[in-house]
Structures are given as C-alpha cells and as structure tokens.
Amino acid sequence: MKILLIHQNFPGQFKHLAPALAARGDTVVALTPKVTEPAEWRGVTVLPYTVTGSSTRGIHPWLVDFETKILRGSGCHDAALGLRDAGFFPDVIIAHHGWGESLFLKDVWPEARMGLYCELYHRSGPDQTGFDPEFPSPAPGRDALRLRMKNLNNRLHEEVMDAGISPTRFQAATYPAHYRDRITICHDGIDTVHVTPNATAKLALPNGRTLTRADEVITFINRNLEPYRGYHVFMRALPDLLRRRPEAQIVILGGDETSYGAKPPAGQTWKRIFAEEVRPAIPDNDWARVHFLGRVSYARFLAVLQVSTVHVYLTYPFVLSWSLLEAMSAGCAIVASDTAPVREVIEADRTGVLVDFFDRARLVEKTCALLDAPERGTALGRAARRFVTENYDLSGICLPRQLDWVDALARISPVRKPQD
Numbered sequence: 001m002k003i004l005l006i007h008q009n010f011p012g013q014f015k016h017l018a019p020a021l022a023a024r025g026d027t028v029v030a031l032t033p034k035v036t037e038p039a040e041w042r043g044v045t046v047l048p049y050t051v052t053g054s055s056t057r058g059i060h061p062w063l064v065d066f067e068t069k070i071l072r073g074s075g076c077h078d079a080a081l082g083l084r085d086a087g088f089f090p091d092v093i094i095a096h097h098g099w100g101e102s103l104f105l106k107d108v109w110p111e112a113r114m115g116l117y118c119e120l121y122h123r124s125g126p127d128q129t130g131f132d133p134e135f136p137s138p139a140p141g142r143d144a145l146r147l148r149m150k151n152l153n154n155r156l157h158e159e160v161m162d163a164g165i166s167p168t169r170f171q172a173a174t175y176p177a178h179y180r181d182r183i184t185i186c187h188d189g190i191d192t193v194h195v196t197p198n199a200t201a202k203l204a205l206p207n208g209r210t211l212t213r214a215d216e217v218i219t220f221i222n223r224n225l226e227p228y229r230g231y232h233v234f235m236r237a238l239p240d241l242l243r244r245r246p247e248a249q250i251v252i253l254g255g256d257e258t259s260y261g262a263k264p265p266a267g268q269t270w271k272r273i274f275a276e277e278v279r280p281a282i283p284d285n286d287w288a289r290v291h292f293l294g295r296v297s298y299a300r301f302l303a304v305l306q307v308s309t310v311h312v313y314l315t316y317p318f319v320l321s322w323s324l325l326e327a328m329s330a331g332c333a334i335v336a337s338d339t340a341p342v343r344e345v346i347e348a349d350r351t352g353v354l355v356d357f358f359d360r361a362r363l364v365e366k367t368c369a370l371l372d373a374p375e376r377g378t379a380l381g382r383a384a385r386r387f388v389t390e391n392y393d394l395s396g397i398c399l400p401r402q403l404d405w406v407d408a409l410a411r412i413s414p415v416r417k418p419q420d
Helices: 017-023 061-085 101-108 140-150 152-158 169-173 231-244 270-281 298-307 322-329 360-372 374-391 394-411
Strands: 002-006 027-032 039-041 044-048 092-095 113-117 163-166 183-185 217-224 249-255 290-294 310-313 334-337 353-355
Touching: 002 061, 002 101, 017 027, 017 044, 017 394, 027 061, 044 061, 061 101, 061 140, 061 152, 092 101, 092 394, 101 113, 101 152, 113 394, 140 152, 163 394, 169 183, 217 231, 217 298, 217 322, 231 249, 231 270, 231 360, 249 298, 298 322, 310 322, 310 360, 322 334, 322 374, 334 360, 334 374, 353 360, 360 374, 374 394
Parallel strands: 002 027, 002 092, 027 044, 092 113, 113 163, 163 183, 217 249, 217 310, 249 290, 310 334, 334 353
Antiparallel strands: 039 044
C-alpha cells in the first residue's frame, strides 16, 4: 500500500508503526513540520509542511486554539497538493489529528481511507476541569461552552474519519458514542525486551554519587513537572518522606515547560514554584538528597527506573503516560494515584499501590510501607511487569494489532469529503 502519516512531532505515537509498515513493503510517507528538508528515517520518507500566519490579534479566546489548527491544516493541505501533483495517491492516511493537520486532506484525496489517532475528546465536569480545586477554572460556568469550541477539531474530523485507534479504554471513552463505534483500542506498545529489570543498573548523579539497586531510591517522572501530573502533590510530600527515610535518594525527571493545563505565572515555572514552597521545610542535608535531573536520554531514563526502589506516578484523569507502563515493564514497585486512567493498568495491591491523588499523608505512608517491605515491592514489580508483557508488549501484541488495524482500514469503503 501507499500510506501517508501525519504527525506534528513525527514520529510521535507512530515511532514503531511507521518503520514496521515500511519494513513489510508499504510505501510510507510522513508529513510533519518537525523537518525543514526531505529526509529518510527507517524506511520512511519524511517531508516538511510549513505553517504560515499566526493567531489574529483580538480574536475571541475560544477561537485561538481552532485558528491555530486551521493554520496547520492549511499548511498541511498545501504540502499534500504538492504530493498529489507529483503523483502520490495514498491508499490510507493515518493522522494524529490533535493539531489539525488532517482537516483538509480528504479534499485532496477523497478516495483515501482516513485513520485517526484518537487521543482525547475534551470534557468538562468535576472529574475533568474541576478535578483539582487548587487550580479552578477562571469561569467554570462557561467551561462546557469553551470546550465545545475546543472540540471543533474533533467534530470536523468525525466527518472524514473512516476508523480510529485509541491507546486506552479511558481515552476512547472520552469520545461520544457515535465516535466509539469506529475506534479500536490498542496501545502504542512497550518494548518489554528492552525495558526490563536490571539488577546491575547504575545511575550516576551530578554530585558524583552513583546509585544502584542497593540504594533506597524514590523516583518521580514527568515529561514536564506540572500539576496535571501531580508534581505539586509529590513535592509537598517530600518534607515528610525525607524526614522518615534518612537514607532515601529522591530522583526527579522532567522539564520546566507546561504540557497540559494552565501555565505558571509569567517568568516562573511550576518546578521552581513548588520547590521553593517546600524548601524552607527541608534541612540542607536532606535537600542534598533531592536530585532534579531535568530531561535525559532514553538510556538514562531507563537507568532511573531500573535503580528505583519505589516509583511514584500521579496524574489527573487524563491521558496515561507511557512512563507508567515503562516503569511497570522495568519491574518497579509503584505507588500511583487512584484515578481512572491509572486503574486501567494498576490493580490495587496486585500490580501496584493506589492512593487518593490529593492525600499526601497516605502517599508518604504507602511509599514508606513499600520501602520497609522489599519483598512485597519485588512481588508487585514482578506482577506489574507480567501484566505489561501480557497486555502491552510491543512485538507480540500491540504492533500486530496496529498492523491489522491498518489493513482493516484499507478495506473500508471510504467516507467522502464533506459536502460543500
């Protein structure tokens, strides 16, 4: 087949699927703004598209997001016209539509089948926009209206979607029922052969110390350190954790930007805000045991998981992080938030320990209990790894399902472009 992939940050969620399609003989082309010149990546031809223009000054704030998506969609449309005029006619288009790139591609190739990576449909309500009372919506009575506009991109893509794929049941369930009939649930996959326990793992710290499995190590990992992923809860638990565990080393991974939710006040970062909040309650010698490593290479990320004694994962009811499943695959003993996406993979007291997202005292108690019972932590870690290998293994389960989904997509009678 001829397959076109669309992703704002290619390869993104297609990092395993794209080369697998190329390896089996499909012609695979990707459009992304991540490159400025044509490139080859693992058998995939990667081509750029350009975004021109910017948000209109003074536009209604509810439309800023959608206007950005139109700009991306228009740029991708123009690049697609060039591909079509050069003779490229894809059988299948697979897009992460979250940034709007694929809005107008059925206008270029009406016969192509459109498969969408359905990451999230925006919802309002107490378990969504009202989940964390510390960060309330500035206009909660209007959240439903604002999010209805934010879902314009989802709604317009529904008109051209032949099939969808979503990594978890939680994420698929955010979509309306008439969407879900066309969504297959299949995770991107965890390479459980590579992400595995390692009794000899070592982690060199900036202060010159090297951590091993013989050390007591508490780990916390976010793409960016921010409230959506419970950074504020974890930091506020640190004074008690450090006091109760005088030998523990705290290793924190994550950037200073904002991936989700509200941005911090101008000139600040969430990382610094909450570090400065708790610092007066932590003596200097204890603070020396807290290690912010920022963003690291994947090999270093794995070393963090492999030396971890207890791994803490917290999240709002939102998209599940790859890092949780990778921590499970690495055999970590996990203390995680008792929120809906987490409950999909963590069964309380079998594959990990669940605590209320906001209950810092319980978080400290459960973490210390696991540190005091290494045999239990080992058993939980083994069960967690077994669960991932049996349900989320890349080569044995997820990638074959993704390839089957692509083949099934190709057999569908395509939805035509919307009527003028």
